Amino acid sequence: MVRADTAVVDAGGGTVLQGLIDTHCHPFEYAWLKNNLDLRGTSNVVAFRLRIQAGVLRARPGEWVVGLGWDQEAFPDRRMPTKDDIDGVSPANPVLVTRVCGHIGLVNSVAISRLGLGSRAGPLFERDQAGELTGIVKEGALTEVWASIPRTTEGLAAGLQVVESEGARLGLTALHTIVSPDGFREELAALALLASEGRLALSHRVYVPPDSLEFLEERKLRLKLAGPRARLNGVKIFTDGSLGARTAALREPYADDPSNSGLLAYGDDELTALVEKVDSMGMQAIVHAIGDRAVEQAIGALSNVTGATNPKRHRIEHAGLLPRDLRSQMARHGIRAAVQPCFVTSDTWAVERLGEERIRDLYPFRSMLSEGLVASGGSDCPVESLSPVLGVWAAMTRGGIVPEEAVEMDDALKMYTSMAASNGLDERRFVEGAPADLTLLDSAVAGMHPALFRKVKPLATVVEGTPVHSYGLD
Ligand SMILES: [Zn+2]
Incomplete structure (x- = not known):
C-alpha cells in the first residue's frame, strides 16, 4: 500500500525481504567480548604482555582492563603466567585476564590491592613457594573478581548499541535477546533505559533467566519492557550443556567417551514445575536442549502446557540431536524449535562425539520442516557470527555435512523471517498497513546457487518504517 508519505526506493534489481x-x-x-582485549592466539609471554599493555594504554587511569582467551599451552614453555609478567605494563590499572577455558584468571598487583585479596587463603588463590599470591585465581575466586568489576547501565547500553549497529548492517531487524544469568539486573536496566529514551535501533524480544523472575516482579519490568521495540517475551531455561564439552545429555553414551552420556540440569518434575510456572505467568518458555535425552525431557515438560496448539509458542532452543520419534512428538504438541544453522558447519568434530549413525539426526533441518515443525534461525552470537546471511547460507549448504538435511532457499529464508516472527509472537507486525520491517539484499537471490549466497550483502535495513542501515540508496 503506497500512501502519500510512503518513501519509494528503487531496489535496483536486489531482493526485498520481510x-x-x-x-x-x-x-x-x-x-x-568486543569491548575487551582478545588474547586468543598469543603464543608467548612477550606477546601476551604487549597486548595487555595496549589495553592499559587505551584505558582511563584506574579503570579495569579485562581480557579473555589466553592459553599457556600455546606458550613455548607452557608456564602459567603470573602477576610479575604483567605488573610492569599495568602500574595504575587493575587487570583481569581469563584463560580460554573461563575457569582460571590472572590478576595484577593493582587488582589484588584494590580488592584486598592479599590476605585470602585457600586453593582458589594460588601462591608461590614463598607464600606470595601469584595472581592466578580459580573458579569461585575468579567469579568473585568478575563480580567486583563494575558494569554500569550506561556502559552496557553503549555496548548494546554497538551490537545493534552491526546487526543493522548485517540486515537484522530484530533480535531475540537472551540476557545473562549473572548480569540480568544491569542488562535489563540498560534495555529499559534505551527503550524509554527511544534509542533502540532494532526490535528486541527479551528472554530472561529463571532467577530473575522475582526481580522482574519487584521492579515492574514486565510493564517497562512491553513496547514494540523491547518486549519481554519469556524465560530461557537450561536443561543440558554442549556437545563440544560432552555435557549435552544423550540417550546413549558419547561415541568418543563410552562412560559418559552427559548431564541433565534438572530432574523431570523440577523442570515441569518450572515450565508450568513460566506458562502461568503468561510467558513463553524457551528451553535449551541439545542432546536427545535433554530434548526428550524438555518435550515431556512442555507438553503439559502446550495443549494442541501451543498458543504461547513454547519452544526448544538448539534442538540438536533430534531423531524422528522426538520430531513427531514435537509436531504433535506444536512445540517450536529455534535452531542455529552455523553450528552444522562449525561442529566439525560432532561425528567423533556421536558416530556416523546418530550424526544423521543432528540438526536435521529438512526433516524438521517437512514434518511440519516450525524452526526459526539464529546465531547464538557470540558463539557464531551475527550474520543472518551466513545462517541462511549454512542452512542451505551445511558445509557438505549430511547434505540430505540441507533446505531450499525459500525455507532457509522463512527460518529467518516468517517462522522467526511467529516464534517471537510477532506475525502481526507483517500485515498490510503495519510499519515496514524490511531487509534489502544487493542481488536477485531467487535461483542463485546456494554456495554463492554467503557473498550477498544487505543494502538496507528498515525497522518499523525507519531505515537503520542504508548503503548508497536515496
Ligand atoms: Zn545461547
Whole structure:
C-alpha cells in the first residue's frame, strides 16, 4: 500500500525481504567480548604482555582492563603466567585476564590491592613457594573478581548499541535477546533505559533467566519492557550443556567417551514445575536442549502446557540431536524449535562425539520442516557470527555435512523471517498497513546457487518504517 508519505526506493534489481530476525543471540555477551582485549592466539609471554599493555594504554587511569582467551599451552614453555609478567605494563590499572577455558584468571598487583585479596587463603588463590599470591585465581575466586568489576547501565547500553549497529548492517531487524544469568539486573536496566529514551535501533524480544523472575516482579519490568521495540517475551531455561564439552545429555553414551552420556540440569518434575510456572505467568518458555535425552525431557515438560496448539509458542532452543520419534512428538504438541544453522558447519568434530549413525539426526533441518515443525534461525552470537546471511547460507549448504538435511532457499529464508516472527509472537507486525520491517539484499537471490549466497550483502535495513542501515540508496 503506497500512501502519500510512503518513501519509494528503487531496489535496483536486489531482493526485498520481510525483515530478517535472529531468534537466539546474546548481544550483551557479544558487546563485552568486543569491548575487551582478545588474547586468543598469543603464543608467548612477550606477546601476551604487549597486548595487555595496549589495553592499559587505551584505558582511563584506574579503570579495569579485562581480557579473555589466553592459553599457556600455546606458550613455548607452557608456564602459567603470573602477576610479575604483567605488573610492569599495568602500574595504575587493575587487570583481569581469563584463560580460554573461563575457569582460571590472572590478576595484577593493582587488582589484588584494590580488592584486598592479599590476605585470602585457600586453593582458589594460588601462591608461590614463598607464600606470595601469584595472581592466578580459580573458579569461585575468579567469579568473585568478575563480580567486583563494575558494569554500569550506561556502559552496557553503549555496548548494546554497538551490537545493534552491526546487526543493522548485517540486515537484522530484530533480535531475540537472551540476557545473562549473572548480569540480568544491569542488562535489563540498560534495555529499559534505551527503550524509554527511544534509542533502540532494532526490535528486541527479551528472554530472561529463571532467577530473575522475582526481580522482574519487584521492579515492574514486565510493564517497562512491553513496547514494540523491547518486549519481554519469556524465560530461557537450561536443561543440558554442549556437545563440544560432552555435557549435552544423550540417550546413549558419547561415541568418543563410552562412560559418559552427559548431564541433565534438572530432574523431570523440577523442570515441569518450572515450565508450568513460566506458562502461568503468561510467558513463553524457551528451553535449551541439545542432546536427545535433554530434548526428550524438555518435550515431556512442555507438553503439559502446550495443549494442541501451543498458543504461547513454547519452544526448544538448539534442538540438536533430534531423531524422528522426538520430531513427531514435537509436531504433535506444536512445540517450536529455534535452531542455529552455523553450528552444522562449525561442529566439525560432532561425528567423533556421536558416530556416523546418530550424526544423521543432528540438526536435521529438512526433516524438521517437512514434518511440519516450525524452526526459526539464529546465531547464538557470540558463539557464531551475527550474520543472518551466513545462517541462511549454512542452512542451505551445511558445509557438505549430511547434505540430505540441507533446505531450499525459500525455507532457509522463512527460518529467518516468517517462522522467526511467529516464534517471537510477532506475525502481526507483517500485515498490510503495519510499519515496514524490511531487509534489502544487493542481488536477485531467487535461483542463485546456494554456495554463492554467503557473498550477498544487505543494502538496507528498515525497522518499523525507519531505515537503520542504508548503503548508497536515496
Ligand atoms: Zn545461547
